[in-house]
Amino acid sequence: DAGITQSPRYKITETGRQVTLMCHQTWSHSYMFWYRQDLGHGLRLIYYSAAADITDKGEVPDGYVVSRSKTENFPLTLESATRSQTSVYFCASSGGTGASYYMNTEAFFGQGTRLTVV
Amino acid sequence: SQQGEEDPQALSIQEGENATMNCSYKTSINNLQWYRQNSGRGLVHLILIRSNEREKHSGRLRVTLDTSKKSSSLLITASRAADTASYFCASSGAGSYQLTFGKGTKLSVIP
Numbered sequence: 001d002a003g004i005t006q007s008p009r010y011k012i013t014e015t016g017r018q019v020t021l022m023c024h025q026t027w028s029h030s031y032m033f034w035y036r037q038d039l040g041h042g043l044r045l046i047y048y049s050a051a052a053d054i055t056d057k058g059e060v061p062d063g064y065v066v067s068r069s070k071t072e073n074f075p076l077t078l079e080s081a082t083r084s085q086t087s088v089y090f091c092a093s094s095g096g097t098g099a100s101y102y103m104n105t106e107a108f109f110g111q112g113t114r115l116t117v118v
Numbered sequence: 119s120q121q122g123e124e125d126p127q128a129l130s131i132q133e134g135e136n137a138t139m140n141c142s143y144k145t146s147i148n149n150l151q152w153y154r155q156n157s158g159r160g161l162v163h164l165i166l167i168r169s170n171e172r173e174k175h176s177g178r179l180r181v182t183l184d185t186s187k188k189s190s191s192l193l194i195t196a197s198r199a200a201d202t203a204s205y206f207c208a209s210s211g212a213g214s215y216q217l218t219f220g221k222g223t224k225l226s227v228i229p
Binding site for chain 1: 151153159160161162163166206208215216217218219220221222
C-alpha cells in the first residue's frame, strides 16, 4: 500500500531494554522526521533526515539513535528505554527538493506508535 | 526550543461560528504550514503559506502571514462539529529542512 506506515502501533517495554520503532514510506520522499508527542509539549522533533545516510539531531535527540541506509526506511532506536520516553511517536516524510535542502512541501504523517516504558 | 507557539491553547465555539487561531515563530522562515490532528490520529496537512505570501485560502480556511511580526493566523469559517480537532502550526527556517511544530490549539465545535 502506498503511504507511510509505522510499526508497531503499540509497544510496551521494560526500562533498560532496547526498542526499535519502524517507519516506511513508499513515495521515495527525500525528507523524513521523527517526533514525539506528549501532553503539554506538542510535537517535538527528535531526528530528521534529508536523504539516505544524512541525518541531523532535532530538539530532543538524547537517548535515541536513527539510521537511514535506504531512502524509504527511517528506524528510530531507543538504546536503553527510560520511563520518560513513554510517549506517542510519529514519523513523517516530505518530498521537498533534496538539492535545495529546505522544506517546501507538506509533510505526511504515519499513524503513530504508542510506546509505554514500564 | 520549539519554533512555533499557538494561541489560544484551547478554543470552544458554537457550530457556524468562525474560529481563529494564531501562531508566532522565532526565526526567519521559508514557509509556514498548518496541520490538523484528530484525537489519537496522525497529523494531516491543511495549508502551506510561503514567506513571500501574505494570505492564502483553501475552502473554509484562510491563512495569513505577517513576517514582520513573525506571526500567522488560521481562520476556519462557518465551523462544523467535524472541525473539532487540534491544530498545529509548523515552520521551516530559512536554509533549513528542519520542520518544527508548536504545541497546538485544541478546538471544540459544539453542535
